[in-house]
Amino acid sequence: MGQEIMERIREANEAVITGIDDADIKHWVTIYIMGKAYRVPADITLMQAIEYAGYRFVRGAGCRAGFCGACATVYRVAGDWRLKAALACQTRVEDGMFLVQIPFAPAEKPTYDIETEPAEGSVLLKYFPELARCVACNTCTKACPQELEVMDYIQAALRGDLEAVTELSFDCIQCGLCSIRCPAEIVHYHAAQLARRLYGKSLPVPKHVEERVREVEEGKYGEEFERLMSLSREEIEELYKKEQREKGGLGSRDASRVTRNGQGEG
Amino acid sequence: MSNEAKAFIAPRASHVARHAADKSPSRVTRHALPYFPGCALKDQARGFERAAQAAMERLGYELAELPRWNCCGTVYSLSSDDLMRHVAPVRNFIRVQELGERRLVTLCAMCYNTLRRSARFVSTDPERLQRINAFMDEEPDYAGGVEVLHLLQLLRDEIGYEEIEARVERPLYGLKVAPYYGCMLLRPREVGIDDPDRPETMELLFEYLGAEAVDSPHKVECCGAYQTVANPEIARERVLEIVGAAARRGADLIVTSCPLCTYNLEHHQLSVPGDASHVTGDKSSTRHALPVTRHVIPILYFTQLLAFALGAPGEELGFEQAAVDPRPVLAQRVGG
Ligand code: SF4
Ligand code: SF4
Ligand code: FES
Numbered sequence: 001m002g003q004e005i006m007e008r009i010r011e012a013n014e015a016v017i018t019g020i021d022d023a024d025i026k027h028w029v030t031i032y033i034m035g036k037a038y039r040v041p042a043d044i045t046l047m048q049a050i051e052y053a054g055y056r057f058v059r060g061a062g063c064r065a066g067f068c069g070a071c072a073t074v075y076r077v078a079g080d081w082r083l084k085a086a087l088a089c090q091t092r093v094e095d096g097m098f099l100v101q102i103p104f105a106p107a108e109k110p111t112y113d114i115e116t117e118p119a120e121g122s123v124l125l126k127y128f129p130e131l132a133r134c135v136a137c138n139t140c141t142k143a144c145p146q147e148l149e150v151m152d153y154i155q156a157a158l159r160g161d162l163e164a165v166t167e168l169s170f171d172c173i174q175c176g177l178c179s180i181r182c183p184a185e186i187v188h189y190h191a192a193q194l195a196r197r198l199y200g201k202s203l204p205v206p207k208h209v210e211e212r213v214r215e216v217e218e219g220k221y222g223e224e225f226e227r228l229m230s231l232s233r234e235e236i237e238e239l240y241k242k243e244q245r246e247k248g249g250l251g252s253r254d255a256s257r258v259t260r261n262g263q264g265e266g
Numbered sequence: 267m268s269n270e271a272k273a274f275i276a277p278r279a280s281h282v283a284r285h286a287a288d289k290s291p292s293r294v295t296r297h298a299l300p301y302f303p304g305c306a307l308k309d310q311a312r313g314f315e316r317a318a319q320a321a322m323e324r325l326g327y328e329l330a331e332l333p334r335w336n337c338c339g340t341v342y343s344l345s346s347d348d349l350m351r352h353v354a355p356v357r358n359f360i361r362v363q364e365l366g367e368r369r370l371v372t373l374c375a376m377c378y379n380t381l382r383r384s385a386r387f388v389s390t391d392p393e394r395l396q397r398i399n400a401f402m403d404e405e406p407d408y409a410g411g412v413e414v415l416h417l418l419q420l421l422r423d424e425i426g427y428e429e430i431e432a433r434v435e436r437p438l439y440g441l442k443v444a445p446y447y448g449c450m451l452l453r454p455r456e457v458g459i460d461d462p463d464r465p466e467t468m469e470l471l472f473e474y475l476g477a478e479a480v481d482s483p484h485k486v487e488c489c490g491a492y493q494t495v496a497n498p499e500i501a502r503e504r505v506l507e508i509v510g511a512a513a514r515r516g517a518d519l520i521v522t523s524c525p526l527c528t529y530n531l532e533h534h535q536l537s538v539p540g541d542a543s544h545v546t547g548d549k550s551s552t553r554h555a556l557p558v559t560r561h562v563i564p565i566l567y568f569t570q571l572l573a574f575a576l577g578a579p580g581e582e583l584g585f586e587q588a589a590v591d592p593r594p595v596l597a598q599r600v601g602g
Contacts, residue, residue: 121309136336136354138404155336159305183350 029095046073046088046099060103066090069175072145075099085143085177105176107187112194119202121160128191131158133184140178140188146171150178150188157191162202165195299420300367301329302358304377305337311374311525311567313584318373318417318569320582324433325425329371332361338380341492349398355384356398359412360405369413371420373569375450375524382414382457416451418467418523418568419459427474435577437476441599443571444480444517445469446508448527449488462486468521468568475575482511489530498534505534506558513561518595521568531565532589564592574600 027042031049038053047061062070071088078096088101110127117123125131131154140150149168156164169192178188215221231239299322307315322329335358343351358381362370372378388395389410399407421430445468452462460467465486469479489508490501509531512520522528538560570583574596585592 132337132340134337134354135339135350136357137350138357138402142404151336152334158337159308161308 032098049093060101064089069173072175087145119198143177143181162199166199298328298330304374306525314567316584317573320578321573324576338377342380342383362412378416379450431474439476441477443472443477444512444520480515480517484508484511489527502534509535564590
């Protein structure tokens with residue numbers, strides 16, 4: 001068993017550093033992943049470092065671009081008592097980091113019918129009565145990798161201000177870090193999403209959305225869609241790599257691993 | 267528009283003329299006061315705030331909403347080592363401090379009570395405050411010294427009832443008003459705005475507005491507060507006594523300073539079925555088996571009565587959420 005894992009780590013390391021000689025890497029740091037020390041290049045993200053160390057993501061990675069919220073990570077840095085939180089794909093390694101990923105926040109998501117709920121603030125407390133437990137400790141705000149004023153949006157929710165919740169939570173990527181830390185056990189992102197839905201419902205449908213829906217219905221994008229759907233796995237991988245190469249950057253090196261691993265054990 | 271409604275909207279001409287004359291420029295200066303609304307005033311009790319803004323504007327003050335305020339915590343925690351419960355109030359005091367101000371005005375009796383007691387809690391023990399400050403490491407330290415005021419205190423002690431009287435445009439002659447204090451404005455004594463047994467802050471205010479204050483022994487009793495959720499029968503019993511006592515003394519209106527009191531007074535008085543006498547409560551207990559009269563008395567916030575007397579137009583009085591519309595009785599007694 002141990003033998004097999006070591007073999008896999010070795011294999012994975014090879015894949016990550018393909019084309020880079022360790023001798024070319026000038027700066028190294030030591031990080032601790034779930035308590036085990038790894039020496040990794042200093043200029044890479046937590047996500048790349050985790051892969052460099054030999055792990056393969058079956059959860060905890062998605063867009064690799066700071067949009068999906070799948071890569072929530074908590075860490076401490078040696079000499080600092082603060083428990084910090086970050087997106088692994090957006091944060092650079094620091095020497096002496098202790099980290100672990102929290103790829104999923106257990107959170108109840110109440111079921112509601114947005115069509116029948118009125119666009120009123122009181123709906124929030126109906127589905128999330130625990131909002132009233134907020135003690136204004138601001139821990140959620142400190143945890144948010146998007147640097148949102150999370151406590152402020154919870155406070156706005158408490159007073160039923162749908163517009164303020166919408167504005168303040170708009171960049172939430174549902175990573176769940178706030179909810180993992182909240183002493184009042186509030187599920188911030190689900191409550192905020194309900195607020196945005198209710199608020200959205202109260203607004204007129206924008207022209208450009210109506211326009212796009214019409215285009216979709218008229219089949220403007222149908223052909224391109226059909227083409228993508230008919231491609232083989234290899235063809236899609238090739239397309240993806242090509243696109244990454246055109247964008248440039250590190251993504252090109254990881255491209256094949258994302259798809260392979262995402263499939264493999266997930 | 268009915269005559270009744272017209273009378274309601276038009277302030278008395280004679281008063282308008284009298285006060286137009288003595289509005290010297292110095293009186294137009296606005297004093298901005300940091301103001302803590304509280305959650306209920308943004309939702310269930312919007313009229314309370316709306317009318318307060320209208321009234322204070324007419325008195326030359328601006329209630330300036332505290333930036334980034336957070337919920338006061340609603341219920342003051344009685345456990346002396348539960349510092350976490352004081353983080354919310356202290357964070358609000360930091361917001362006041364950041365403005366370079368010393369005072370924070372509230373309207374809701376519940377917020378007043380929680381904030382004022384928390385301010386005392388941290389000021390009487392520097393170690394508590396120090397621990398709270400250490401916990402809130404992302405904020406500047408709270409240095410202490412913010413004074414939490416209820417708007418009634420400001421009206422009484424700073425603006426003064428005579429000044430208010432001079433600005434009345436619709437004197438409330440003929441209107442009988444029963445003040446209802448409940449608990450939070452008066453108890454505990456250290457934070458009460460008046461004598462907990464014999465308060466007269468609201469009585470005097472209403473008299474200066476021209477109304478007759480109806481006294482009732484139940485005005486300082488509890489409305490049942492949150493019992494209304496788990497044991498509604500307790501709240502109902504309390505409310506029927508409070509409302510009944512006011513009604514027997516001829517009150518046209520009951521006036522409060524608390525959204526929860528208002529909810530209970532409105533909700534439970536209306537829970538009595540329409541036919542006048544009715545037996546309420548658990549039939550096995552003789553104590554509850556009393557005939558109950560249905561009363562339908564409008565419950566107002568003191569700011570609404572004040573704004574009305576000061577001549578604020580109908581849309582600034584915020585009567586939309588009132589369970590019993592006060593406009594007919596106001597028009598009947600005062601209008602004309
Ligand atoms: S608000 Fe919460 S769920 Fe949303 S991005 Fe911030 S920490 Fe993540
Ligand atoms: S972590 Fe929870 S209790 Fe603390 S401020 Fe945020 S929502 Fe409120
Ligand atoms: S992988 Fe999507 S935000 Fe990091």
